[in-house]
Amino acid sequence: MSAAVAITGVGVVTPLGDALGALHEALCRGERAVSPIERFAADGLASALGAEIAGFDPARYLGEGRNYRPLDRNGRLTAAAAELALADGGWDEAGRARAAVGLVLGTMFGSVHTISEFDVRALKAGPNYVKPLDFANSVINAPAGQSAIWHGLRGVNTTIAGGPAAGLQALAYAADRIAAGRAETVLAGGSDELCFESFLGFARAGRTAGASGRQARPVPFDARRDGFALGEGATLLVLESAEGARRRGARILGALAGHGAAFDPSRRRDPASAARAVERAVLAALADAGLAAADLAFASLSADGSVDGDVAEARGVAAALGAAAYALPVTAVKSMLGEPLGAGGALQAAAALATFGDGRLPGIAGLEETDPEVPLGGVAAATREVRRGPALLTALDFDGNAFAVVLVPGEGPKG
């Protein structure tokens, strides 16, 4: 990148809390949010493990007595994370009104629950009985659009569709706009909700833990893993130009120094091709940041317990890092948070910023026996002290899209 982009605020709404400090503590304790799903009856499903946000109340973040009807669950999660991020970044009402703040959101579905419910109502009751409010939320960019309305975000507003990689992609998209001088301040990250429709779909596609009928074990890199536990949440970071952040005296949590993308044309049907895409994304991100593998202090992978995906991602990272892969500390926060789809990449980033703060890297909770196919020496169940240096974030999406982002503590290198 032509210049590092500062990160000045974080908003997290997760099954393990809505404050980065508390989330980091929970992650470092190895607290797992994965438990039997309560939101919907899971009758007839082979498995019903998930990572839910219990008792989510938008009023807690966005104010009492306001009309939340126009926003569906994902819209509320996203608007809440935006509020938290802006407040954390020191953007008060006046500042927000002056700046044309942008929003770049990664999401897999917007809300497939809203979409499906709308259609089913039309099928059952007739097309005249659907609700216009639901139609407005049936577009995939609804959470970003609703959040822009709620917070008056008049800058660029882009939604990136994807699962595990969408959040990293959103961060990269936002950072490039800032580095190119096309935007000053952009909220970037992702969101998705846990709903019956996506859960059933993933279960029937055999991707969730327990879908095969075996004992469910959604533990990244574990030899007996059998799929992911669907999660949910929203995470947004405030990205701004380093110069702008300095000018307004903002606290700088870290900087986005580089990113890389690559696609596996086999769409993950060929594990070697998938690993190669991850490898190319990592190499591109390191080159973009002007760093070598040996410069990295730790890595955070998108691994979520998927049987093929975890190994492909690990192999790709290992191939890119070479000898550094033997010792580099590695985490996979989805062992604690489940697979929150669009929110995942930004959650990896938020957790990495917390590690910059106190030097602790969360372990991979529940990991008992690392899969011998995982060629990364630093995969561990225990929380560790790590150097406060550059962090590599990677994600491999369901469709073979691979992304990597390099974050650095402080303001990062200039120009």
Place this chain on the structure above:
Amino acid sequence: MQPRIVVTGIGAVTPVGTGREEMWAALLAGRSGFSPVESFDTSRYPVHVGAEVRGFEPDRHLRRLAPGEVGRASQLAVAAGRLALADAGLDPDALDAERCGVAMGTTSGEPQIVERFDDRVAGDELDRVDGEFMDRYPSQLIAANLAAEIGFAGPVTMIPTACAAGNYAVAHAFDVLRAGRADLMLAGGADCFSRITYTGFARLGAIAPERCQPFDRDRQGMIPGEGAAVLVLETAERAAARGARVWAEIASYGLTCDAHHMTAAHPEGDGAARAMEEALAAGGLGPDDVSYVSAHGTGTPTNDRLEAAAVRRVFGERRVPVSSIKSMIGHTMGAASAIEAAVCALAVTDDRVPPTANFERPDPDCDLDCVPNEAREMPVEAAMNNAYAFGGNNASVIFRKWRP
């Protein structure tokens, strides 16, 4: 100096024709693609007309992927992508796959797949839900399937910013190329005919009963459609090195958000005007440099009035020609601004602009030169492509005549 980015290939599948030549001829002739909806039963709806792509044969376009393994939007996207590469005179297998990427836009992704799931829910047949739902539904698959079909391995991005998504995808591909993150990009948009979309617009009373009449005083609404368009974008240097025919240069773009209402535009067209102004400023252009505006022009009473106001705010008293091809192909959702991008690229090459068809009575609230009913021959130095979407997403992209 930043590299210049050019359009060297155009592929499209539309309700009025498949491929650049067929589509362009139909649009210049003012031909309409409206007919009774066949995708699903509309007997319980107050309206019955749509703009579907008839006789589409995915087998003719898909080589690596089997038509049965991807949804219809992906099929349309792949067909448009194959046509674009052929138009560009490129053999994709001879390209450096890792330096070639894809950026696509959509409104609904693969709605027909979720609609099949919804049929199961409504019919109390959840036991019949299988892996197809998650294997084929997620919208990102449109970009992934296109890249997989062609064999591209560079940056792949799916941007679902609804009815402005094609422009967002083109703008993103432009940035990817300018930043040197790829050498060649396929960029566009795709949507297939969707029961969900049709239901929603019918419920809003936004669908016209027979035809689409943008800017007409008696306009009655939009007509949902389907289609796909893909552009081949590459650096001018690369295009020149291989002796490629260039349709247009992408000058610049602007992206803004109304932050006003999910489904209604800002009452003064503020976000729309800011997108145009941002695009002009980014390209170092003034309003007088723009010869033609391809309107969002859905044909709904509100859109056209506010869009006209936004155009007047940017262009002042000058009556820049503004036309809407949605008068002929309906609103193809996420494909719309990609197809309109193709139109802008062709207009600057051809010095002809397509008409706004079905125009009969001027509306004082839409005081524009909307190129009524007849295509126009005129010098087109630069064409601005405007698109607006649910969510308040606005995007303007400027194409200009290629001058090396």
